Amino acid sequence: MKHLVLVLLVLACTAGCLGTAADPPPADEIAARFVAAEERATDFSATVAVAAGSENVTARLFRKDPGCYRIEYLEPGDLAGTVVVSNGTRKWRYDPTTRTALTVAGPYMNAAFSEPPYPGWAEGVRGYTETVAESLAEQNASYRGTEIVGGRTAYLLEVADDSKLFEAPTRYREAVHRFKVRIDAETRLLLGLEMYGNQGNLILAADYTDPLANTGLPDDLFVFDPPAGTTIRPMPTAAITPLFLSSIDDARHYGVEMPSSLPEGYAFADGTHLPGGYTVLRFTNGNNDLEVVKRLHDPYREERVLPGTPEAVLLSDGREAEYVSAGGKDQLRWRDGEYAYQVTGAMLGKTELVRVAESVEAAPVPA
Known part of the structure; x- marks a missing residue:
């Protein structure tokens, strides 16, 4: 009888110990570590799946300071193969189906716009992590637990405000009043995010697969050489007031x-x-x-x-x-x-x- 009681006590103790996970860092510490990791990241790459309303885009993203990026679209099918490349001073968008490349340079890059059906809003994927970092640096975040994302443990943080936090990087630039982010507990890199409007409506969701930082992406990744036979045209731009x-x-x-x-x-x-x-x-x-x-x-x-x-x-x-x-x-x-x-x-x-x-x-x- 004494032996049975002892066994039960050991089992109870063991079960209690296994059920008690290590206490996570405070929300502000998690946020600070993410912001610091973003500031230290000289380059970044990931596959990002984005859903904004009825529009869904998946792309392979490469980003490198200062101002270089490459976006390789994977989905939807009619966009697959399209590549957007910028070395910081010139931007290209190449469509392999039509063998057409649009290009723009200098200060006109920020004034360039896209004509339908191309989803120009999707190029904003290159700035999601920066937007999140800026908001976490300015706002108080709440800790909402942990989740397993792609086999990785992620901290879930939420930021909410009655006033607008920022504009969503979508076609209609909706006001974001609340967002959730999933931050890798080990690497401090972004694994996912959700943006909501003032009525709790989901505006945009993005999931990151295989995010990596500071891997030494080569400069030639951000150089575009138009294939032979490519039709090259200037990218349309809005007027800029000098x-x-x-x-x-x-x-x-x-x-x-x-x-x-x-x-x-x-x-x-x-x-x-x-x-x-x-x-x-x-x-x-x-x-x-x-x-x-x-x-x-x-x-x-x-x-x-x-x-x-x-x-x-x-x-x-x-x-x-x-x-x-x-x-x-x-x-x-x-x-x-x-x-x-x-x-x-x-x-x-x-x-x-x-x-x-x-x-x-x-x-x-x-x-």
């Missing part, structure tokens, strides 16, 4: 390159400046204008130039330029790195335009 330059002081403030040598009688009139995109400066003598343009060169967009057969000109610093005259105007144009330059006047002559061009990188014109 800065208006009403004075020399405005130009100096924004660090705009300006000529220090002008034809006699010419003075600054006005200009426009889109940082990283273009600068257009207009000078006038009251009757005629002199225009100096610096524009990010894009070989896939048609460049507006004066027609005619150009004459080769060698600038004093060795840069190769072209001079052309047509329709009562003359123009000197050249390339310097990623930018194309044009100096256009009202038949000022090659010598005068060369003098202006060679002074463009000098000190700004005195006010």
